[in-house]
Amino acid sequence: MESAGVNYEEETARCELFLKNYMDPNTNDLKYAKILQSIANRETRRLIVELDDVEDFFDQGDHAAPKFISNIESNTKRYLALFASAASAALPKPNKTDLESDIFDVLASHRAQHGGGGEGQAGVPAATALPPALLRRFDVYFKPRAKMGRQPMRSVNAAHIGHIVKLKGTITNVSDVKPLVTVAAYTDVETGHELYQEVLGRSFTPLDAQDPYQKKKIPPALETRGCRFTRFQEARLQEAVEEVPEGSTPRTMRIHFRGPICRSVKAGDEVIMTGVFLPEPYTGFKAMRAGLLTNTFVEAMEVEQLKTSYAESVLSRSDLQKIAEIRARSAQGGSDVFKTVALSIAPEIFGHEDVKKALLLSMVGGCTRVLPDGMKLRGDVHVCLMGDPGVAKSQLLKYVTRISPRSVYTTGKGSSGVGLTAAVMRNQLTKELVLEGGALVLADKGICCIDEFDKMDESDRTAIHEVMEQQTVSIAKAGITTTLNTRTTLMAAANPAWGRYDKKRTPAENINLPAALLSRFDILWLMLDEVSDEGDRMLAEHVLTVHRTGAAPVHSSLGEGNTALSPELMRAIVAQAKTYEPSVPPELTEFIAEQYCGLRQKELEQEQAGEGSATYTTPRTLLSILRLSQACARLRFSNTVDRADVTEALRLMLGSKASLTEGGGAKRAADEDPVSLCYRLIREEGRRIARGQPPDRPITITAGRIAGITAKYGNITREVIDTCIQEYCDIAVWTAERDVDGNAVLHLDPQDIGAMV
Known part of the structure; x- marks a missing residue:
C-alpha cells in the first residue's frame, strides 16, 4: 500500500503550502491564492486543482515530495478532503464589504452570541461543534495530469477503487438535480443547543440513535433550515462504440455529480469523464439480496465535451x-x-x-x-x-x-x-x-x-x-x-x-x-x-x-x-x-414568387396530362426555397440573401425533382414508342406556348423548336419526327406547312390541348 505510513498532517501542510505559494509560470501570479480570494469574495464556488501544477511544485526544489502526486491519484477521496481543509485554513478575509449574508452567517453569529463558537458542550462535544463542511462555501475538484491515459470502461476493476479514472462514452440518461444533505442540523429540545452531524454517504443514521448510552427522554429534532445541502445529479455513461468487443453489448457506469459541476452534461453528449472510482454498499432489502456485493460509481470531477454544440462552440x-x-x-x-x-x-x-x-x-x-x-x-x-x-x-x-x-x-x-x-x-x-x-x-x-x-x-x-x-x-x-x-x-x-x-x-x-x-x-x-x-x-x-x-x-x-x-x-x-442571420431583400420577392408559381403550374400540367406527379409542391415548398437560400447565404458568410443564392437553391430543388422525373418519366420514355413519345413532347411544348398567348390564337411550332425539345432523347431521330408529323396530320389532328427553307412548321389547334392548359 502506497499510503502506509503516510502522515496526513504533513500532507495537509503540503496542500496548504502549495495553495499559498504556487506561482503561475505564464503570468508570475499566485494562481491559487487569487482563486482563494475569489472564493472569499463569494465570486466562485469551485476550486480546481490541476495535478500538473502540483507535480511541477513538488517535483524538485525545496518542496520535493515525489510520492505526493501518486498518493493523490491513488487515494483521491482522502486528498480532496485534505485540500478542502487546507483551503479553508488558507482562505483570506474578503476584500469586499457588500457581501450578502446567508443562513450560515446567521447560524455562526448566533453561536458566537451564545458562546458556543466552535467548542463542544457538555454531553456531546463532537456533535455541537460546527463541522468545517457547514461553513465551507466551495468544492474542490482535481484536474488530471495531461499525460494521464484514458482507460477502457471494461478495464476499470477493483484495483482502481479510490483512484482517478478517465473514461470515454456517451451520456444516455441524466436525472433531475436534487438536494443532497451533507450536514444535518438538529435542535436538542431539552437544552436548546444546536447539534450537527456530517453526512458522508447517501444514507446515514440519525443522531438520536447513534449513542444508546444517552438517557434522553426526547430525541433531538431535525432542523431542515440549518442543514447544509448540495446539488446532486446522477447520469449513466455508456461505453464508447470503438471500445466494445465483438459480440458484446456496451456497458454502462453510474456517474455522480455534486455541487457546481451539476448540469454539465445532457443526454446524448459524447464526453471524456474524469472522476474517482468509488464503491457504494447496498442498503435496505437490496443489501440482503446482494450479500457481499457492492455497487460502484464514478464521482465526477471534470467533463470534457468531445463535440460542443454550434451555439456553445468557441472557434480557436x-x-x-x-x-x-x-x-x-x-x-x-x-x-x-x-x-x-x-x-x-x-x-x-x-x-x-x-x-x-x-x-x-x-x-x-x-x-x-x-x-x-x-x-x-x-x-x-x-x-x-x-x-x-x-x-x-x-x-x-x-x-x-x-x-x-x-x-x-x-x-x-x-x-x-x-x-x-x-x-x-x-x-x-x-x-x-x-x-x-x-x-x-x-x-x-x-x-x-x-x-x-x-x-x-x-x-x-x-x-x-x-x-x-x-x-x-x-x-x-x-x-x-x-x-x-x-x-x-x-x-x-x-x-x-x-x-x-x-x-x-x-x-x-x-x-x-x-x-x-x-x-x-x-x-x-x-x-x-x-x-x-x-x-x-x-x-x-x-x-x-x-x-x-x-x-x-x-x-x-x-x-x-x-x-x-x-x-x-x-x-x-x-x-x-x-x-449569420440572412434575410431576403424586397427586390427578390417577385422573383421567388414567380419561380414558386411556375413549379405549381408545371405540377398541375403533369396531373392534367395523367402523368402523375413525382413530387408534391405545396406552400411548404416556398418556405423550403427560403430556407435553402438562407443556407447558401450563410455559407457566403453574409446577412443578405442575393439572387445567386436563390438561383442555387432553386437549382438544387429542381435537380431533386428532376432526379425523380428522370428516374421515372425519362426511364419510361426509353421504353415508350418513339413516335408516341414525340407526339407527347410536342403536345407539352404546345401547352407551354399556349400559356403565353391569347386562348384563340393558333399554336405554331417550328421544326427547330421540335428538334430542341427532342434532342436529349436518343431514340427520336429526324425520321421519327417526320413520321410523327405525317401520321397526325393525316388524321387531321395537326396541320403542317413548309417555310421558305423547306422546314416543317406545325400548327396545333388550341381546342386539342385546351383541357391541358
Missing part, C-alpha cells in the same frame, strides 16, 4: 485563420466555400456532388423565425435520400454524424414510435415515472439520421409528422402530459418500394410514401444505380484508388491545395456560418 485562432484562408482563395477565383466544403463530405464516395451540397445546406440550415404572435417558422432543412442499394446513402449519413456536434443515427426497423419520440420509464433513483427522450429528443438542436426509412411501420412513421414541422413532441402518457422540444434536422435514407427503382412504374408508386410526409421534406433526392461505361469505369478507378492508398483521390474541383477539409474544420466552418 487556428480555425479562424484556416477559414479566412479558404475565403481568401474563394475571393481570388478559386473554388468557393460552398463547393469546397460540399466536396469534402465523404470524399471517398465517388460523385453525388449535388447530393453532398444538399446535405451541407441541411447541416447549415436556415433561420428560425418567431413571429410576434408566437408562431414559429422552422429553419431546419429536412432531406430524404431514396435510391437503389449500394449508392452510398448510409455512408453519406454516417459521415454527416461525424461532422455534426450533436447527432443521433438510427435505423427504421430498429426504431419504434416511442424510441424516436419519448417513453415513460421508472427512475431507478427516485422510483418515480419520468419521460425518457428518444432519438429525436436526444438530437434536439442537432441532426437525426434515420436509415432504412421505408422499413418503418406506418404507425411509427406518423410520430415523425409533428416533429418535422412543429418541432415538438406532444406526450400524454401515464398521467404525464407535456410537450418536448425536437428542434432537429431530419435526414432519412430509403429504398424504393420494390427494393430497386422500377422504371415501368410511376415515381409515386416507387416512392410509396404518403404525401403528408413527402411535403415535409425540403429535398427528396433519387439516387439510381445506372449503367454507364464511362461512369462505371471512373467509379471503379476511384474505389480501387481508395483501397490502394487508404485515402480519397485528389479532387480537381477543390482548387488550390487539392485536399479535402477535415471533419473538425468543416464543423468550424458550419459553426461560423450559423452565426
Whole structure:
C-alpha cells in the first residue's frame, strides 16, 4: 500500500503550502491564492486543482515530495478532503464589504452570541461543534495530469477503487438535480443547543440513535433550515462504440455529480469523464439480496465535451485563420466555400456532388423565425435520400454524424414510435415515472439520421409528422402530459418500394410514401444505380484508388491545395456560418414568387396530362426555397440573401425533382414508342406556348423548336419526327406547312390541348 505510513498532517501542510505559494509560470501570479480570494469574495464556488501544477511544485526544489502526486491519484477521496481543509485554513478575509449574508452567517453569529463558537458542550462535544463542511462555501475538484491515459470502461476493476479514472462514452440518461444533505442540523429540545452531524454517504443514521448510552427522554429534532445541502445529479455513461468487443453489448457506469459541476452534461453528449472510482454498499432489502456485493460509481470531477454544440462552440485562432484562408482563395477565383466544403463530405464516395451540397445546406440550415404572435417558422432543412442499394446513402449519413456536434443515427426497423419520440420509464433513483427522450429528443438542436426509412411501420412513421414541422413532441402518457422540444434536422435514407427503382412504374408508386410526409421534406433526392461505361469505369478507378492508398483521390474541383477539409474544420466552418442571420431583400420577392408559381403550374400540367406527379409542391415548398437560400447565404458568410443564392437553391430543388422525373418519366420514355413519345413532347411544348398567348390564337411550332425539345432523347431521330408529323396530320389532328427553307412548321389547334392548359 502506497499510503502506509503516510502522515496526513504533513500532507495537509503540503496542500496548504502549495495553495499559498504556487506561482503561475505564464503570468508570475499566485494562481491559487487569487482563486482563494475569489472564493472569499463569494465570486466562485469551485476550486480546481490541476495535478500538473502540483507535480511541477513538488517535483524538485525545496518542496520535493515525489510520492505526493501518486498518493493523490491513488487515494483521491482522502486528498480532496485534505485540500478542502487546507483551503479553508488558507482562505483570506474578503476584500469586499457588500457581501450578502446567508443562513450560515446567521447560524455562526448566533453561536458566537451564545458562546458556543466552535467548542463542544457538555454531553456531546463532537456533535455541537460546527463541522468545517457547514461553513465551507466551495468544492474542490482535481484536474488530471495531461499525460494521464484514458482507460477502457471494461478495464476499470477493483484495483482502481479510490483512484482517478478517465473514461470515454456517451451520456444516455441524466436525472433531475436534487438536494443532497451533507450536514444535518438538529435542535436538542431539552437544552436548546444546536447539534450537527456530517453526512458522508447517501444514507446515514440519525443522531438520536447513534449513542444508546444517552438517557434522553426526547430525541433531538431535525432542523431542515440549518442543514447544509448540495446539488446532486446522477447520469449513466455508456461505453464508447470503438471500445466494445465483438459480440458484446456496451456497458454502462453510474456517474455522480455534486455541487457546481451539476448540469454539465445532457443526454446524448459524447464526453471524456474524469472522476474517482468509488464503491457504494447496498442498503435496505437490496443489501440482503446482494450479500457481499457492492455497487460502484464514478464521482465526477471534470467533463470534457468531445463535440460542443454550434451555439456553445468557441472557434480557436487556428480555425479562424484556416477559414479566412479558404475565403481568401474563394475571393481570388478559386473554388468557393460552398463547393469546397460540399466536396469534402465523404470524399471517398465517388460523385453525388449535388447530393453532398444538399446535405451541407441541411447541416447549415436556415433561420428560425418567431413571429410576434408566437408562431414559429422552422429553419431546419429536412432531406430524404431514396435510391437503389449500394449508392452510398448510409455512408453519406454516417459521415454527416461525424461532422455534426450533436447527432443521433438510427435505423427504421430498429426504431419504434416511442424510441424516436419519448417513453415513460421508472427512475431507478427516485422510483418515480419520468419521460425518457428518444432519438429525436436526444438530437434536439442537432441532426437525426434515420436509415432504412421505408422499413418503418406506418404507425411509427406518423410520430415523425409533428416533429418535422412543429418541432415538438406532444406526450400524454401515464398521467404525464407535456410537450418536448425536437428542434432537429431530419435526414432519412430509403429504398424504393420494390427494393430497386422500377422504371415501368410511376415515381409515386416507387416512392410509396404518403404525401403528408413527402411535403415535409425540403429535398427528396433519387439516387439510381445506372449503367454507364464511362461512369462505371471512373467509379471503379476511384474505389480501387481508395483501397490502394487508404485515402480519397485528389479532387480537381477543390482548387488550390487539392485536399479535402477535415471533419473538425468543416464543423468550424458550419459553426461560423450559423452565426449569420440572412434575410431576403424586397427586390427578390417577385422573383421567388414567380419561380414558386411556375413549379405549381408545371405540377398541375403533369396531373392534367395523367402523368402523375413525382413530387408534391405545396406552400411548404416556398418556405423550403427560403430556407435553402438562407443556407447558401450563410455559407457566403453574409446577412443578405442575393439572387445567386436563390438561383442555387432553386437549382438544387429542381435537380431533386428532376432526379425523380428522370428516374421515372425519362426511364419510361426509353421504353415508350418513339413516335408516341414525340407526339407527347410536342403536345407539352404546345401547352407551354399556349400559356403565353391569347386562348384563340393558333399554336405554331417550328421544326427547330421540335428538334430542341427532342434532342436529349436518343431514340427520336429526324425520321421519327417526320413520321410523327405525317401520321397526325393525316388524321387531321395537326396541320403542317413548309417555310421558305423547306422546314416543317406545325400548327396545333388550341381546342386539342385546351383541357391541358
